[in-house]
Amino acid sequence: MSRADPRHGALVLFSGGQDSTVCLAWALSRFERVETLGFDYGQRHRVELDCRPVVRRELAALDPGWAARLGDDHLLDLALLGQIADTALTREREIALQADGLPNTFVPGRNLLFLTFAAALAYRRGLPVLVGGMCETDYSGYPDCRDNTLKAMQVALSLGLDTPLTVETPLMFLDKADTWALADALGGAALNELVAEHTHTCYLGERGLRHAWGYGCGTCPACTLRAAGHAAWQARA
Ligand code: ZN
Numbered sequence: 001m002s003r004a005d006p007r008h009g010a011l012v013l014f015s016g017g018q019d020s021t022v023c024l025a026w027a028l029s030r031f032e033r034v035e036t037l038g039f040d041y042g043q044r045h046r047v048e049l050d051c052r053p054v055v056r057r058e059l060a061a062l063d064p065g066w067a068a069r070l071g072d073d074h075l076l077d078l079a080l081l082g083q084i085a086d087t088a089l090t091r092e093r094e095i096a097l098q099a100d101g102l103p104n105t106f107v108p109g110r111n112l113l114f115l116t117f118a119a120a121l122a123y124r125r126g127l128p129v130l131v132g133g134m135c136e137t138d139y140s141g142y143p144d145c146r147d148n149t150l151k152a153m154q155v156a157l158s159l160g161l162d163t164p165l166t167v168e169t170p171l172m173f174l175d176k177a178d179t180w181a182l183a184d185a186l187g188g189a190a191l192n193e194l195v196a197e198h199t200h201t202c203y204l205g206e207r208g209l210r211h212a213w214g215y216g217c218g219t220c221p222a223c224t225l226r227a228a229g230h231a232a233w234q235a236r237a
Contacts, residue, residue, distance in 0.1 A: 009033035009071075010129035010168070011122040013114060016051035018199045018214070018226060019133030019171055022179055025059060025186045026170045027131045028066040035071040035125060037118055041107075042082035047207060048200045049075075058194050062187060072125075076117055081107055111144035112153065119157040119165055128165060135171045147172050176229020177236065184233075201226045 010027045014020045014036035027034045038052050060067035118130050134145040154167040171179055183191045202216030202223050213230035216223035
């Protein structure tokens with residue numbers, strides 16, 4: 001398999017949350033070599049970053065094939081995002097909806113920056129595919145998570161690097177219940193238990209109380225979404 005073959009390898013944007021963990025499992029099921037990339041941008045809570053090595057270790061333990069394919073992890077320091085964003089994720093502020101209808105957790109253009117750095121790293125590592133957990137059905141409506149934005153980035157990055165780069169977004173048109181179902185299809189009950197136990201979603205960084213869907217305060221927007229998705233998925237089964 002040549003380096004240009006898309007099956008050769010992928011770089012997964014991996015935050016340590018539910019969505020990117022399912023994306024990592026998806027990539028491990030498809031590509032010969034899978035590396036992971038995380039961004040440290042001064043998140044108010046570092047719980048998610050702390051989950052990353054644990055999730056990687058647990059995914060490798062789940063499946064020997066996945067263990068063989070799982071390559072290096074990269075963590076890029078994007079502290080400069082804290083200088084240009086005034087948001088609830090990076091500062092001690094209440095999470096609320098802004099006048100434009102977006103939650104104030106939105107860092108303008110954050111995914112555009114992430115994808116550009118990811119593409120530069122993927123180029124250097126000889127990986128022709130980027131995998132991200134962006135989702136158009138997400139309640140928050142981040143414009144840099146939309147399918148057309150991602151398609152445009154794929155074209156811009158491929159042209160700018162003068163090499164074909166594919167941006168895969170397996171969750172783009174899934175809702176949260178579908179995401180639990182996808183994990184079930186990829187790795188069965190063991191993968192969903194891994195997601196519940198080891199990934200982090202809560203905006204408040206709460207990990208005290210374990211629910212069926214995982215740890216969290218249970219009331220912030222991220223917890224509410226995750227809990228509702230889990231309940232909807234269970235109701236389908
Ligand atoms: Zn929460």
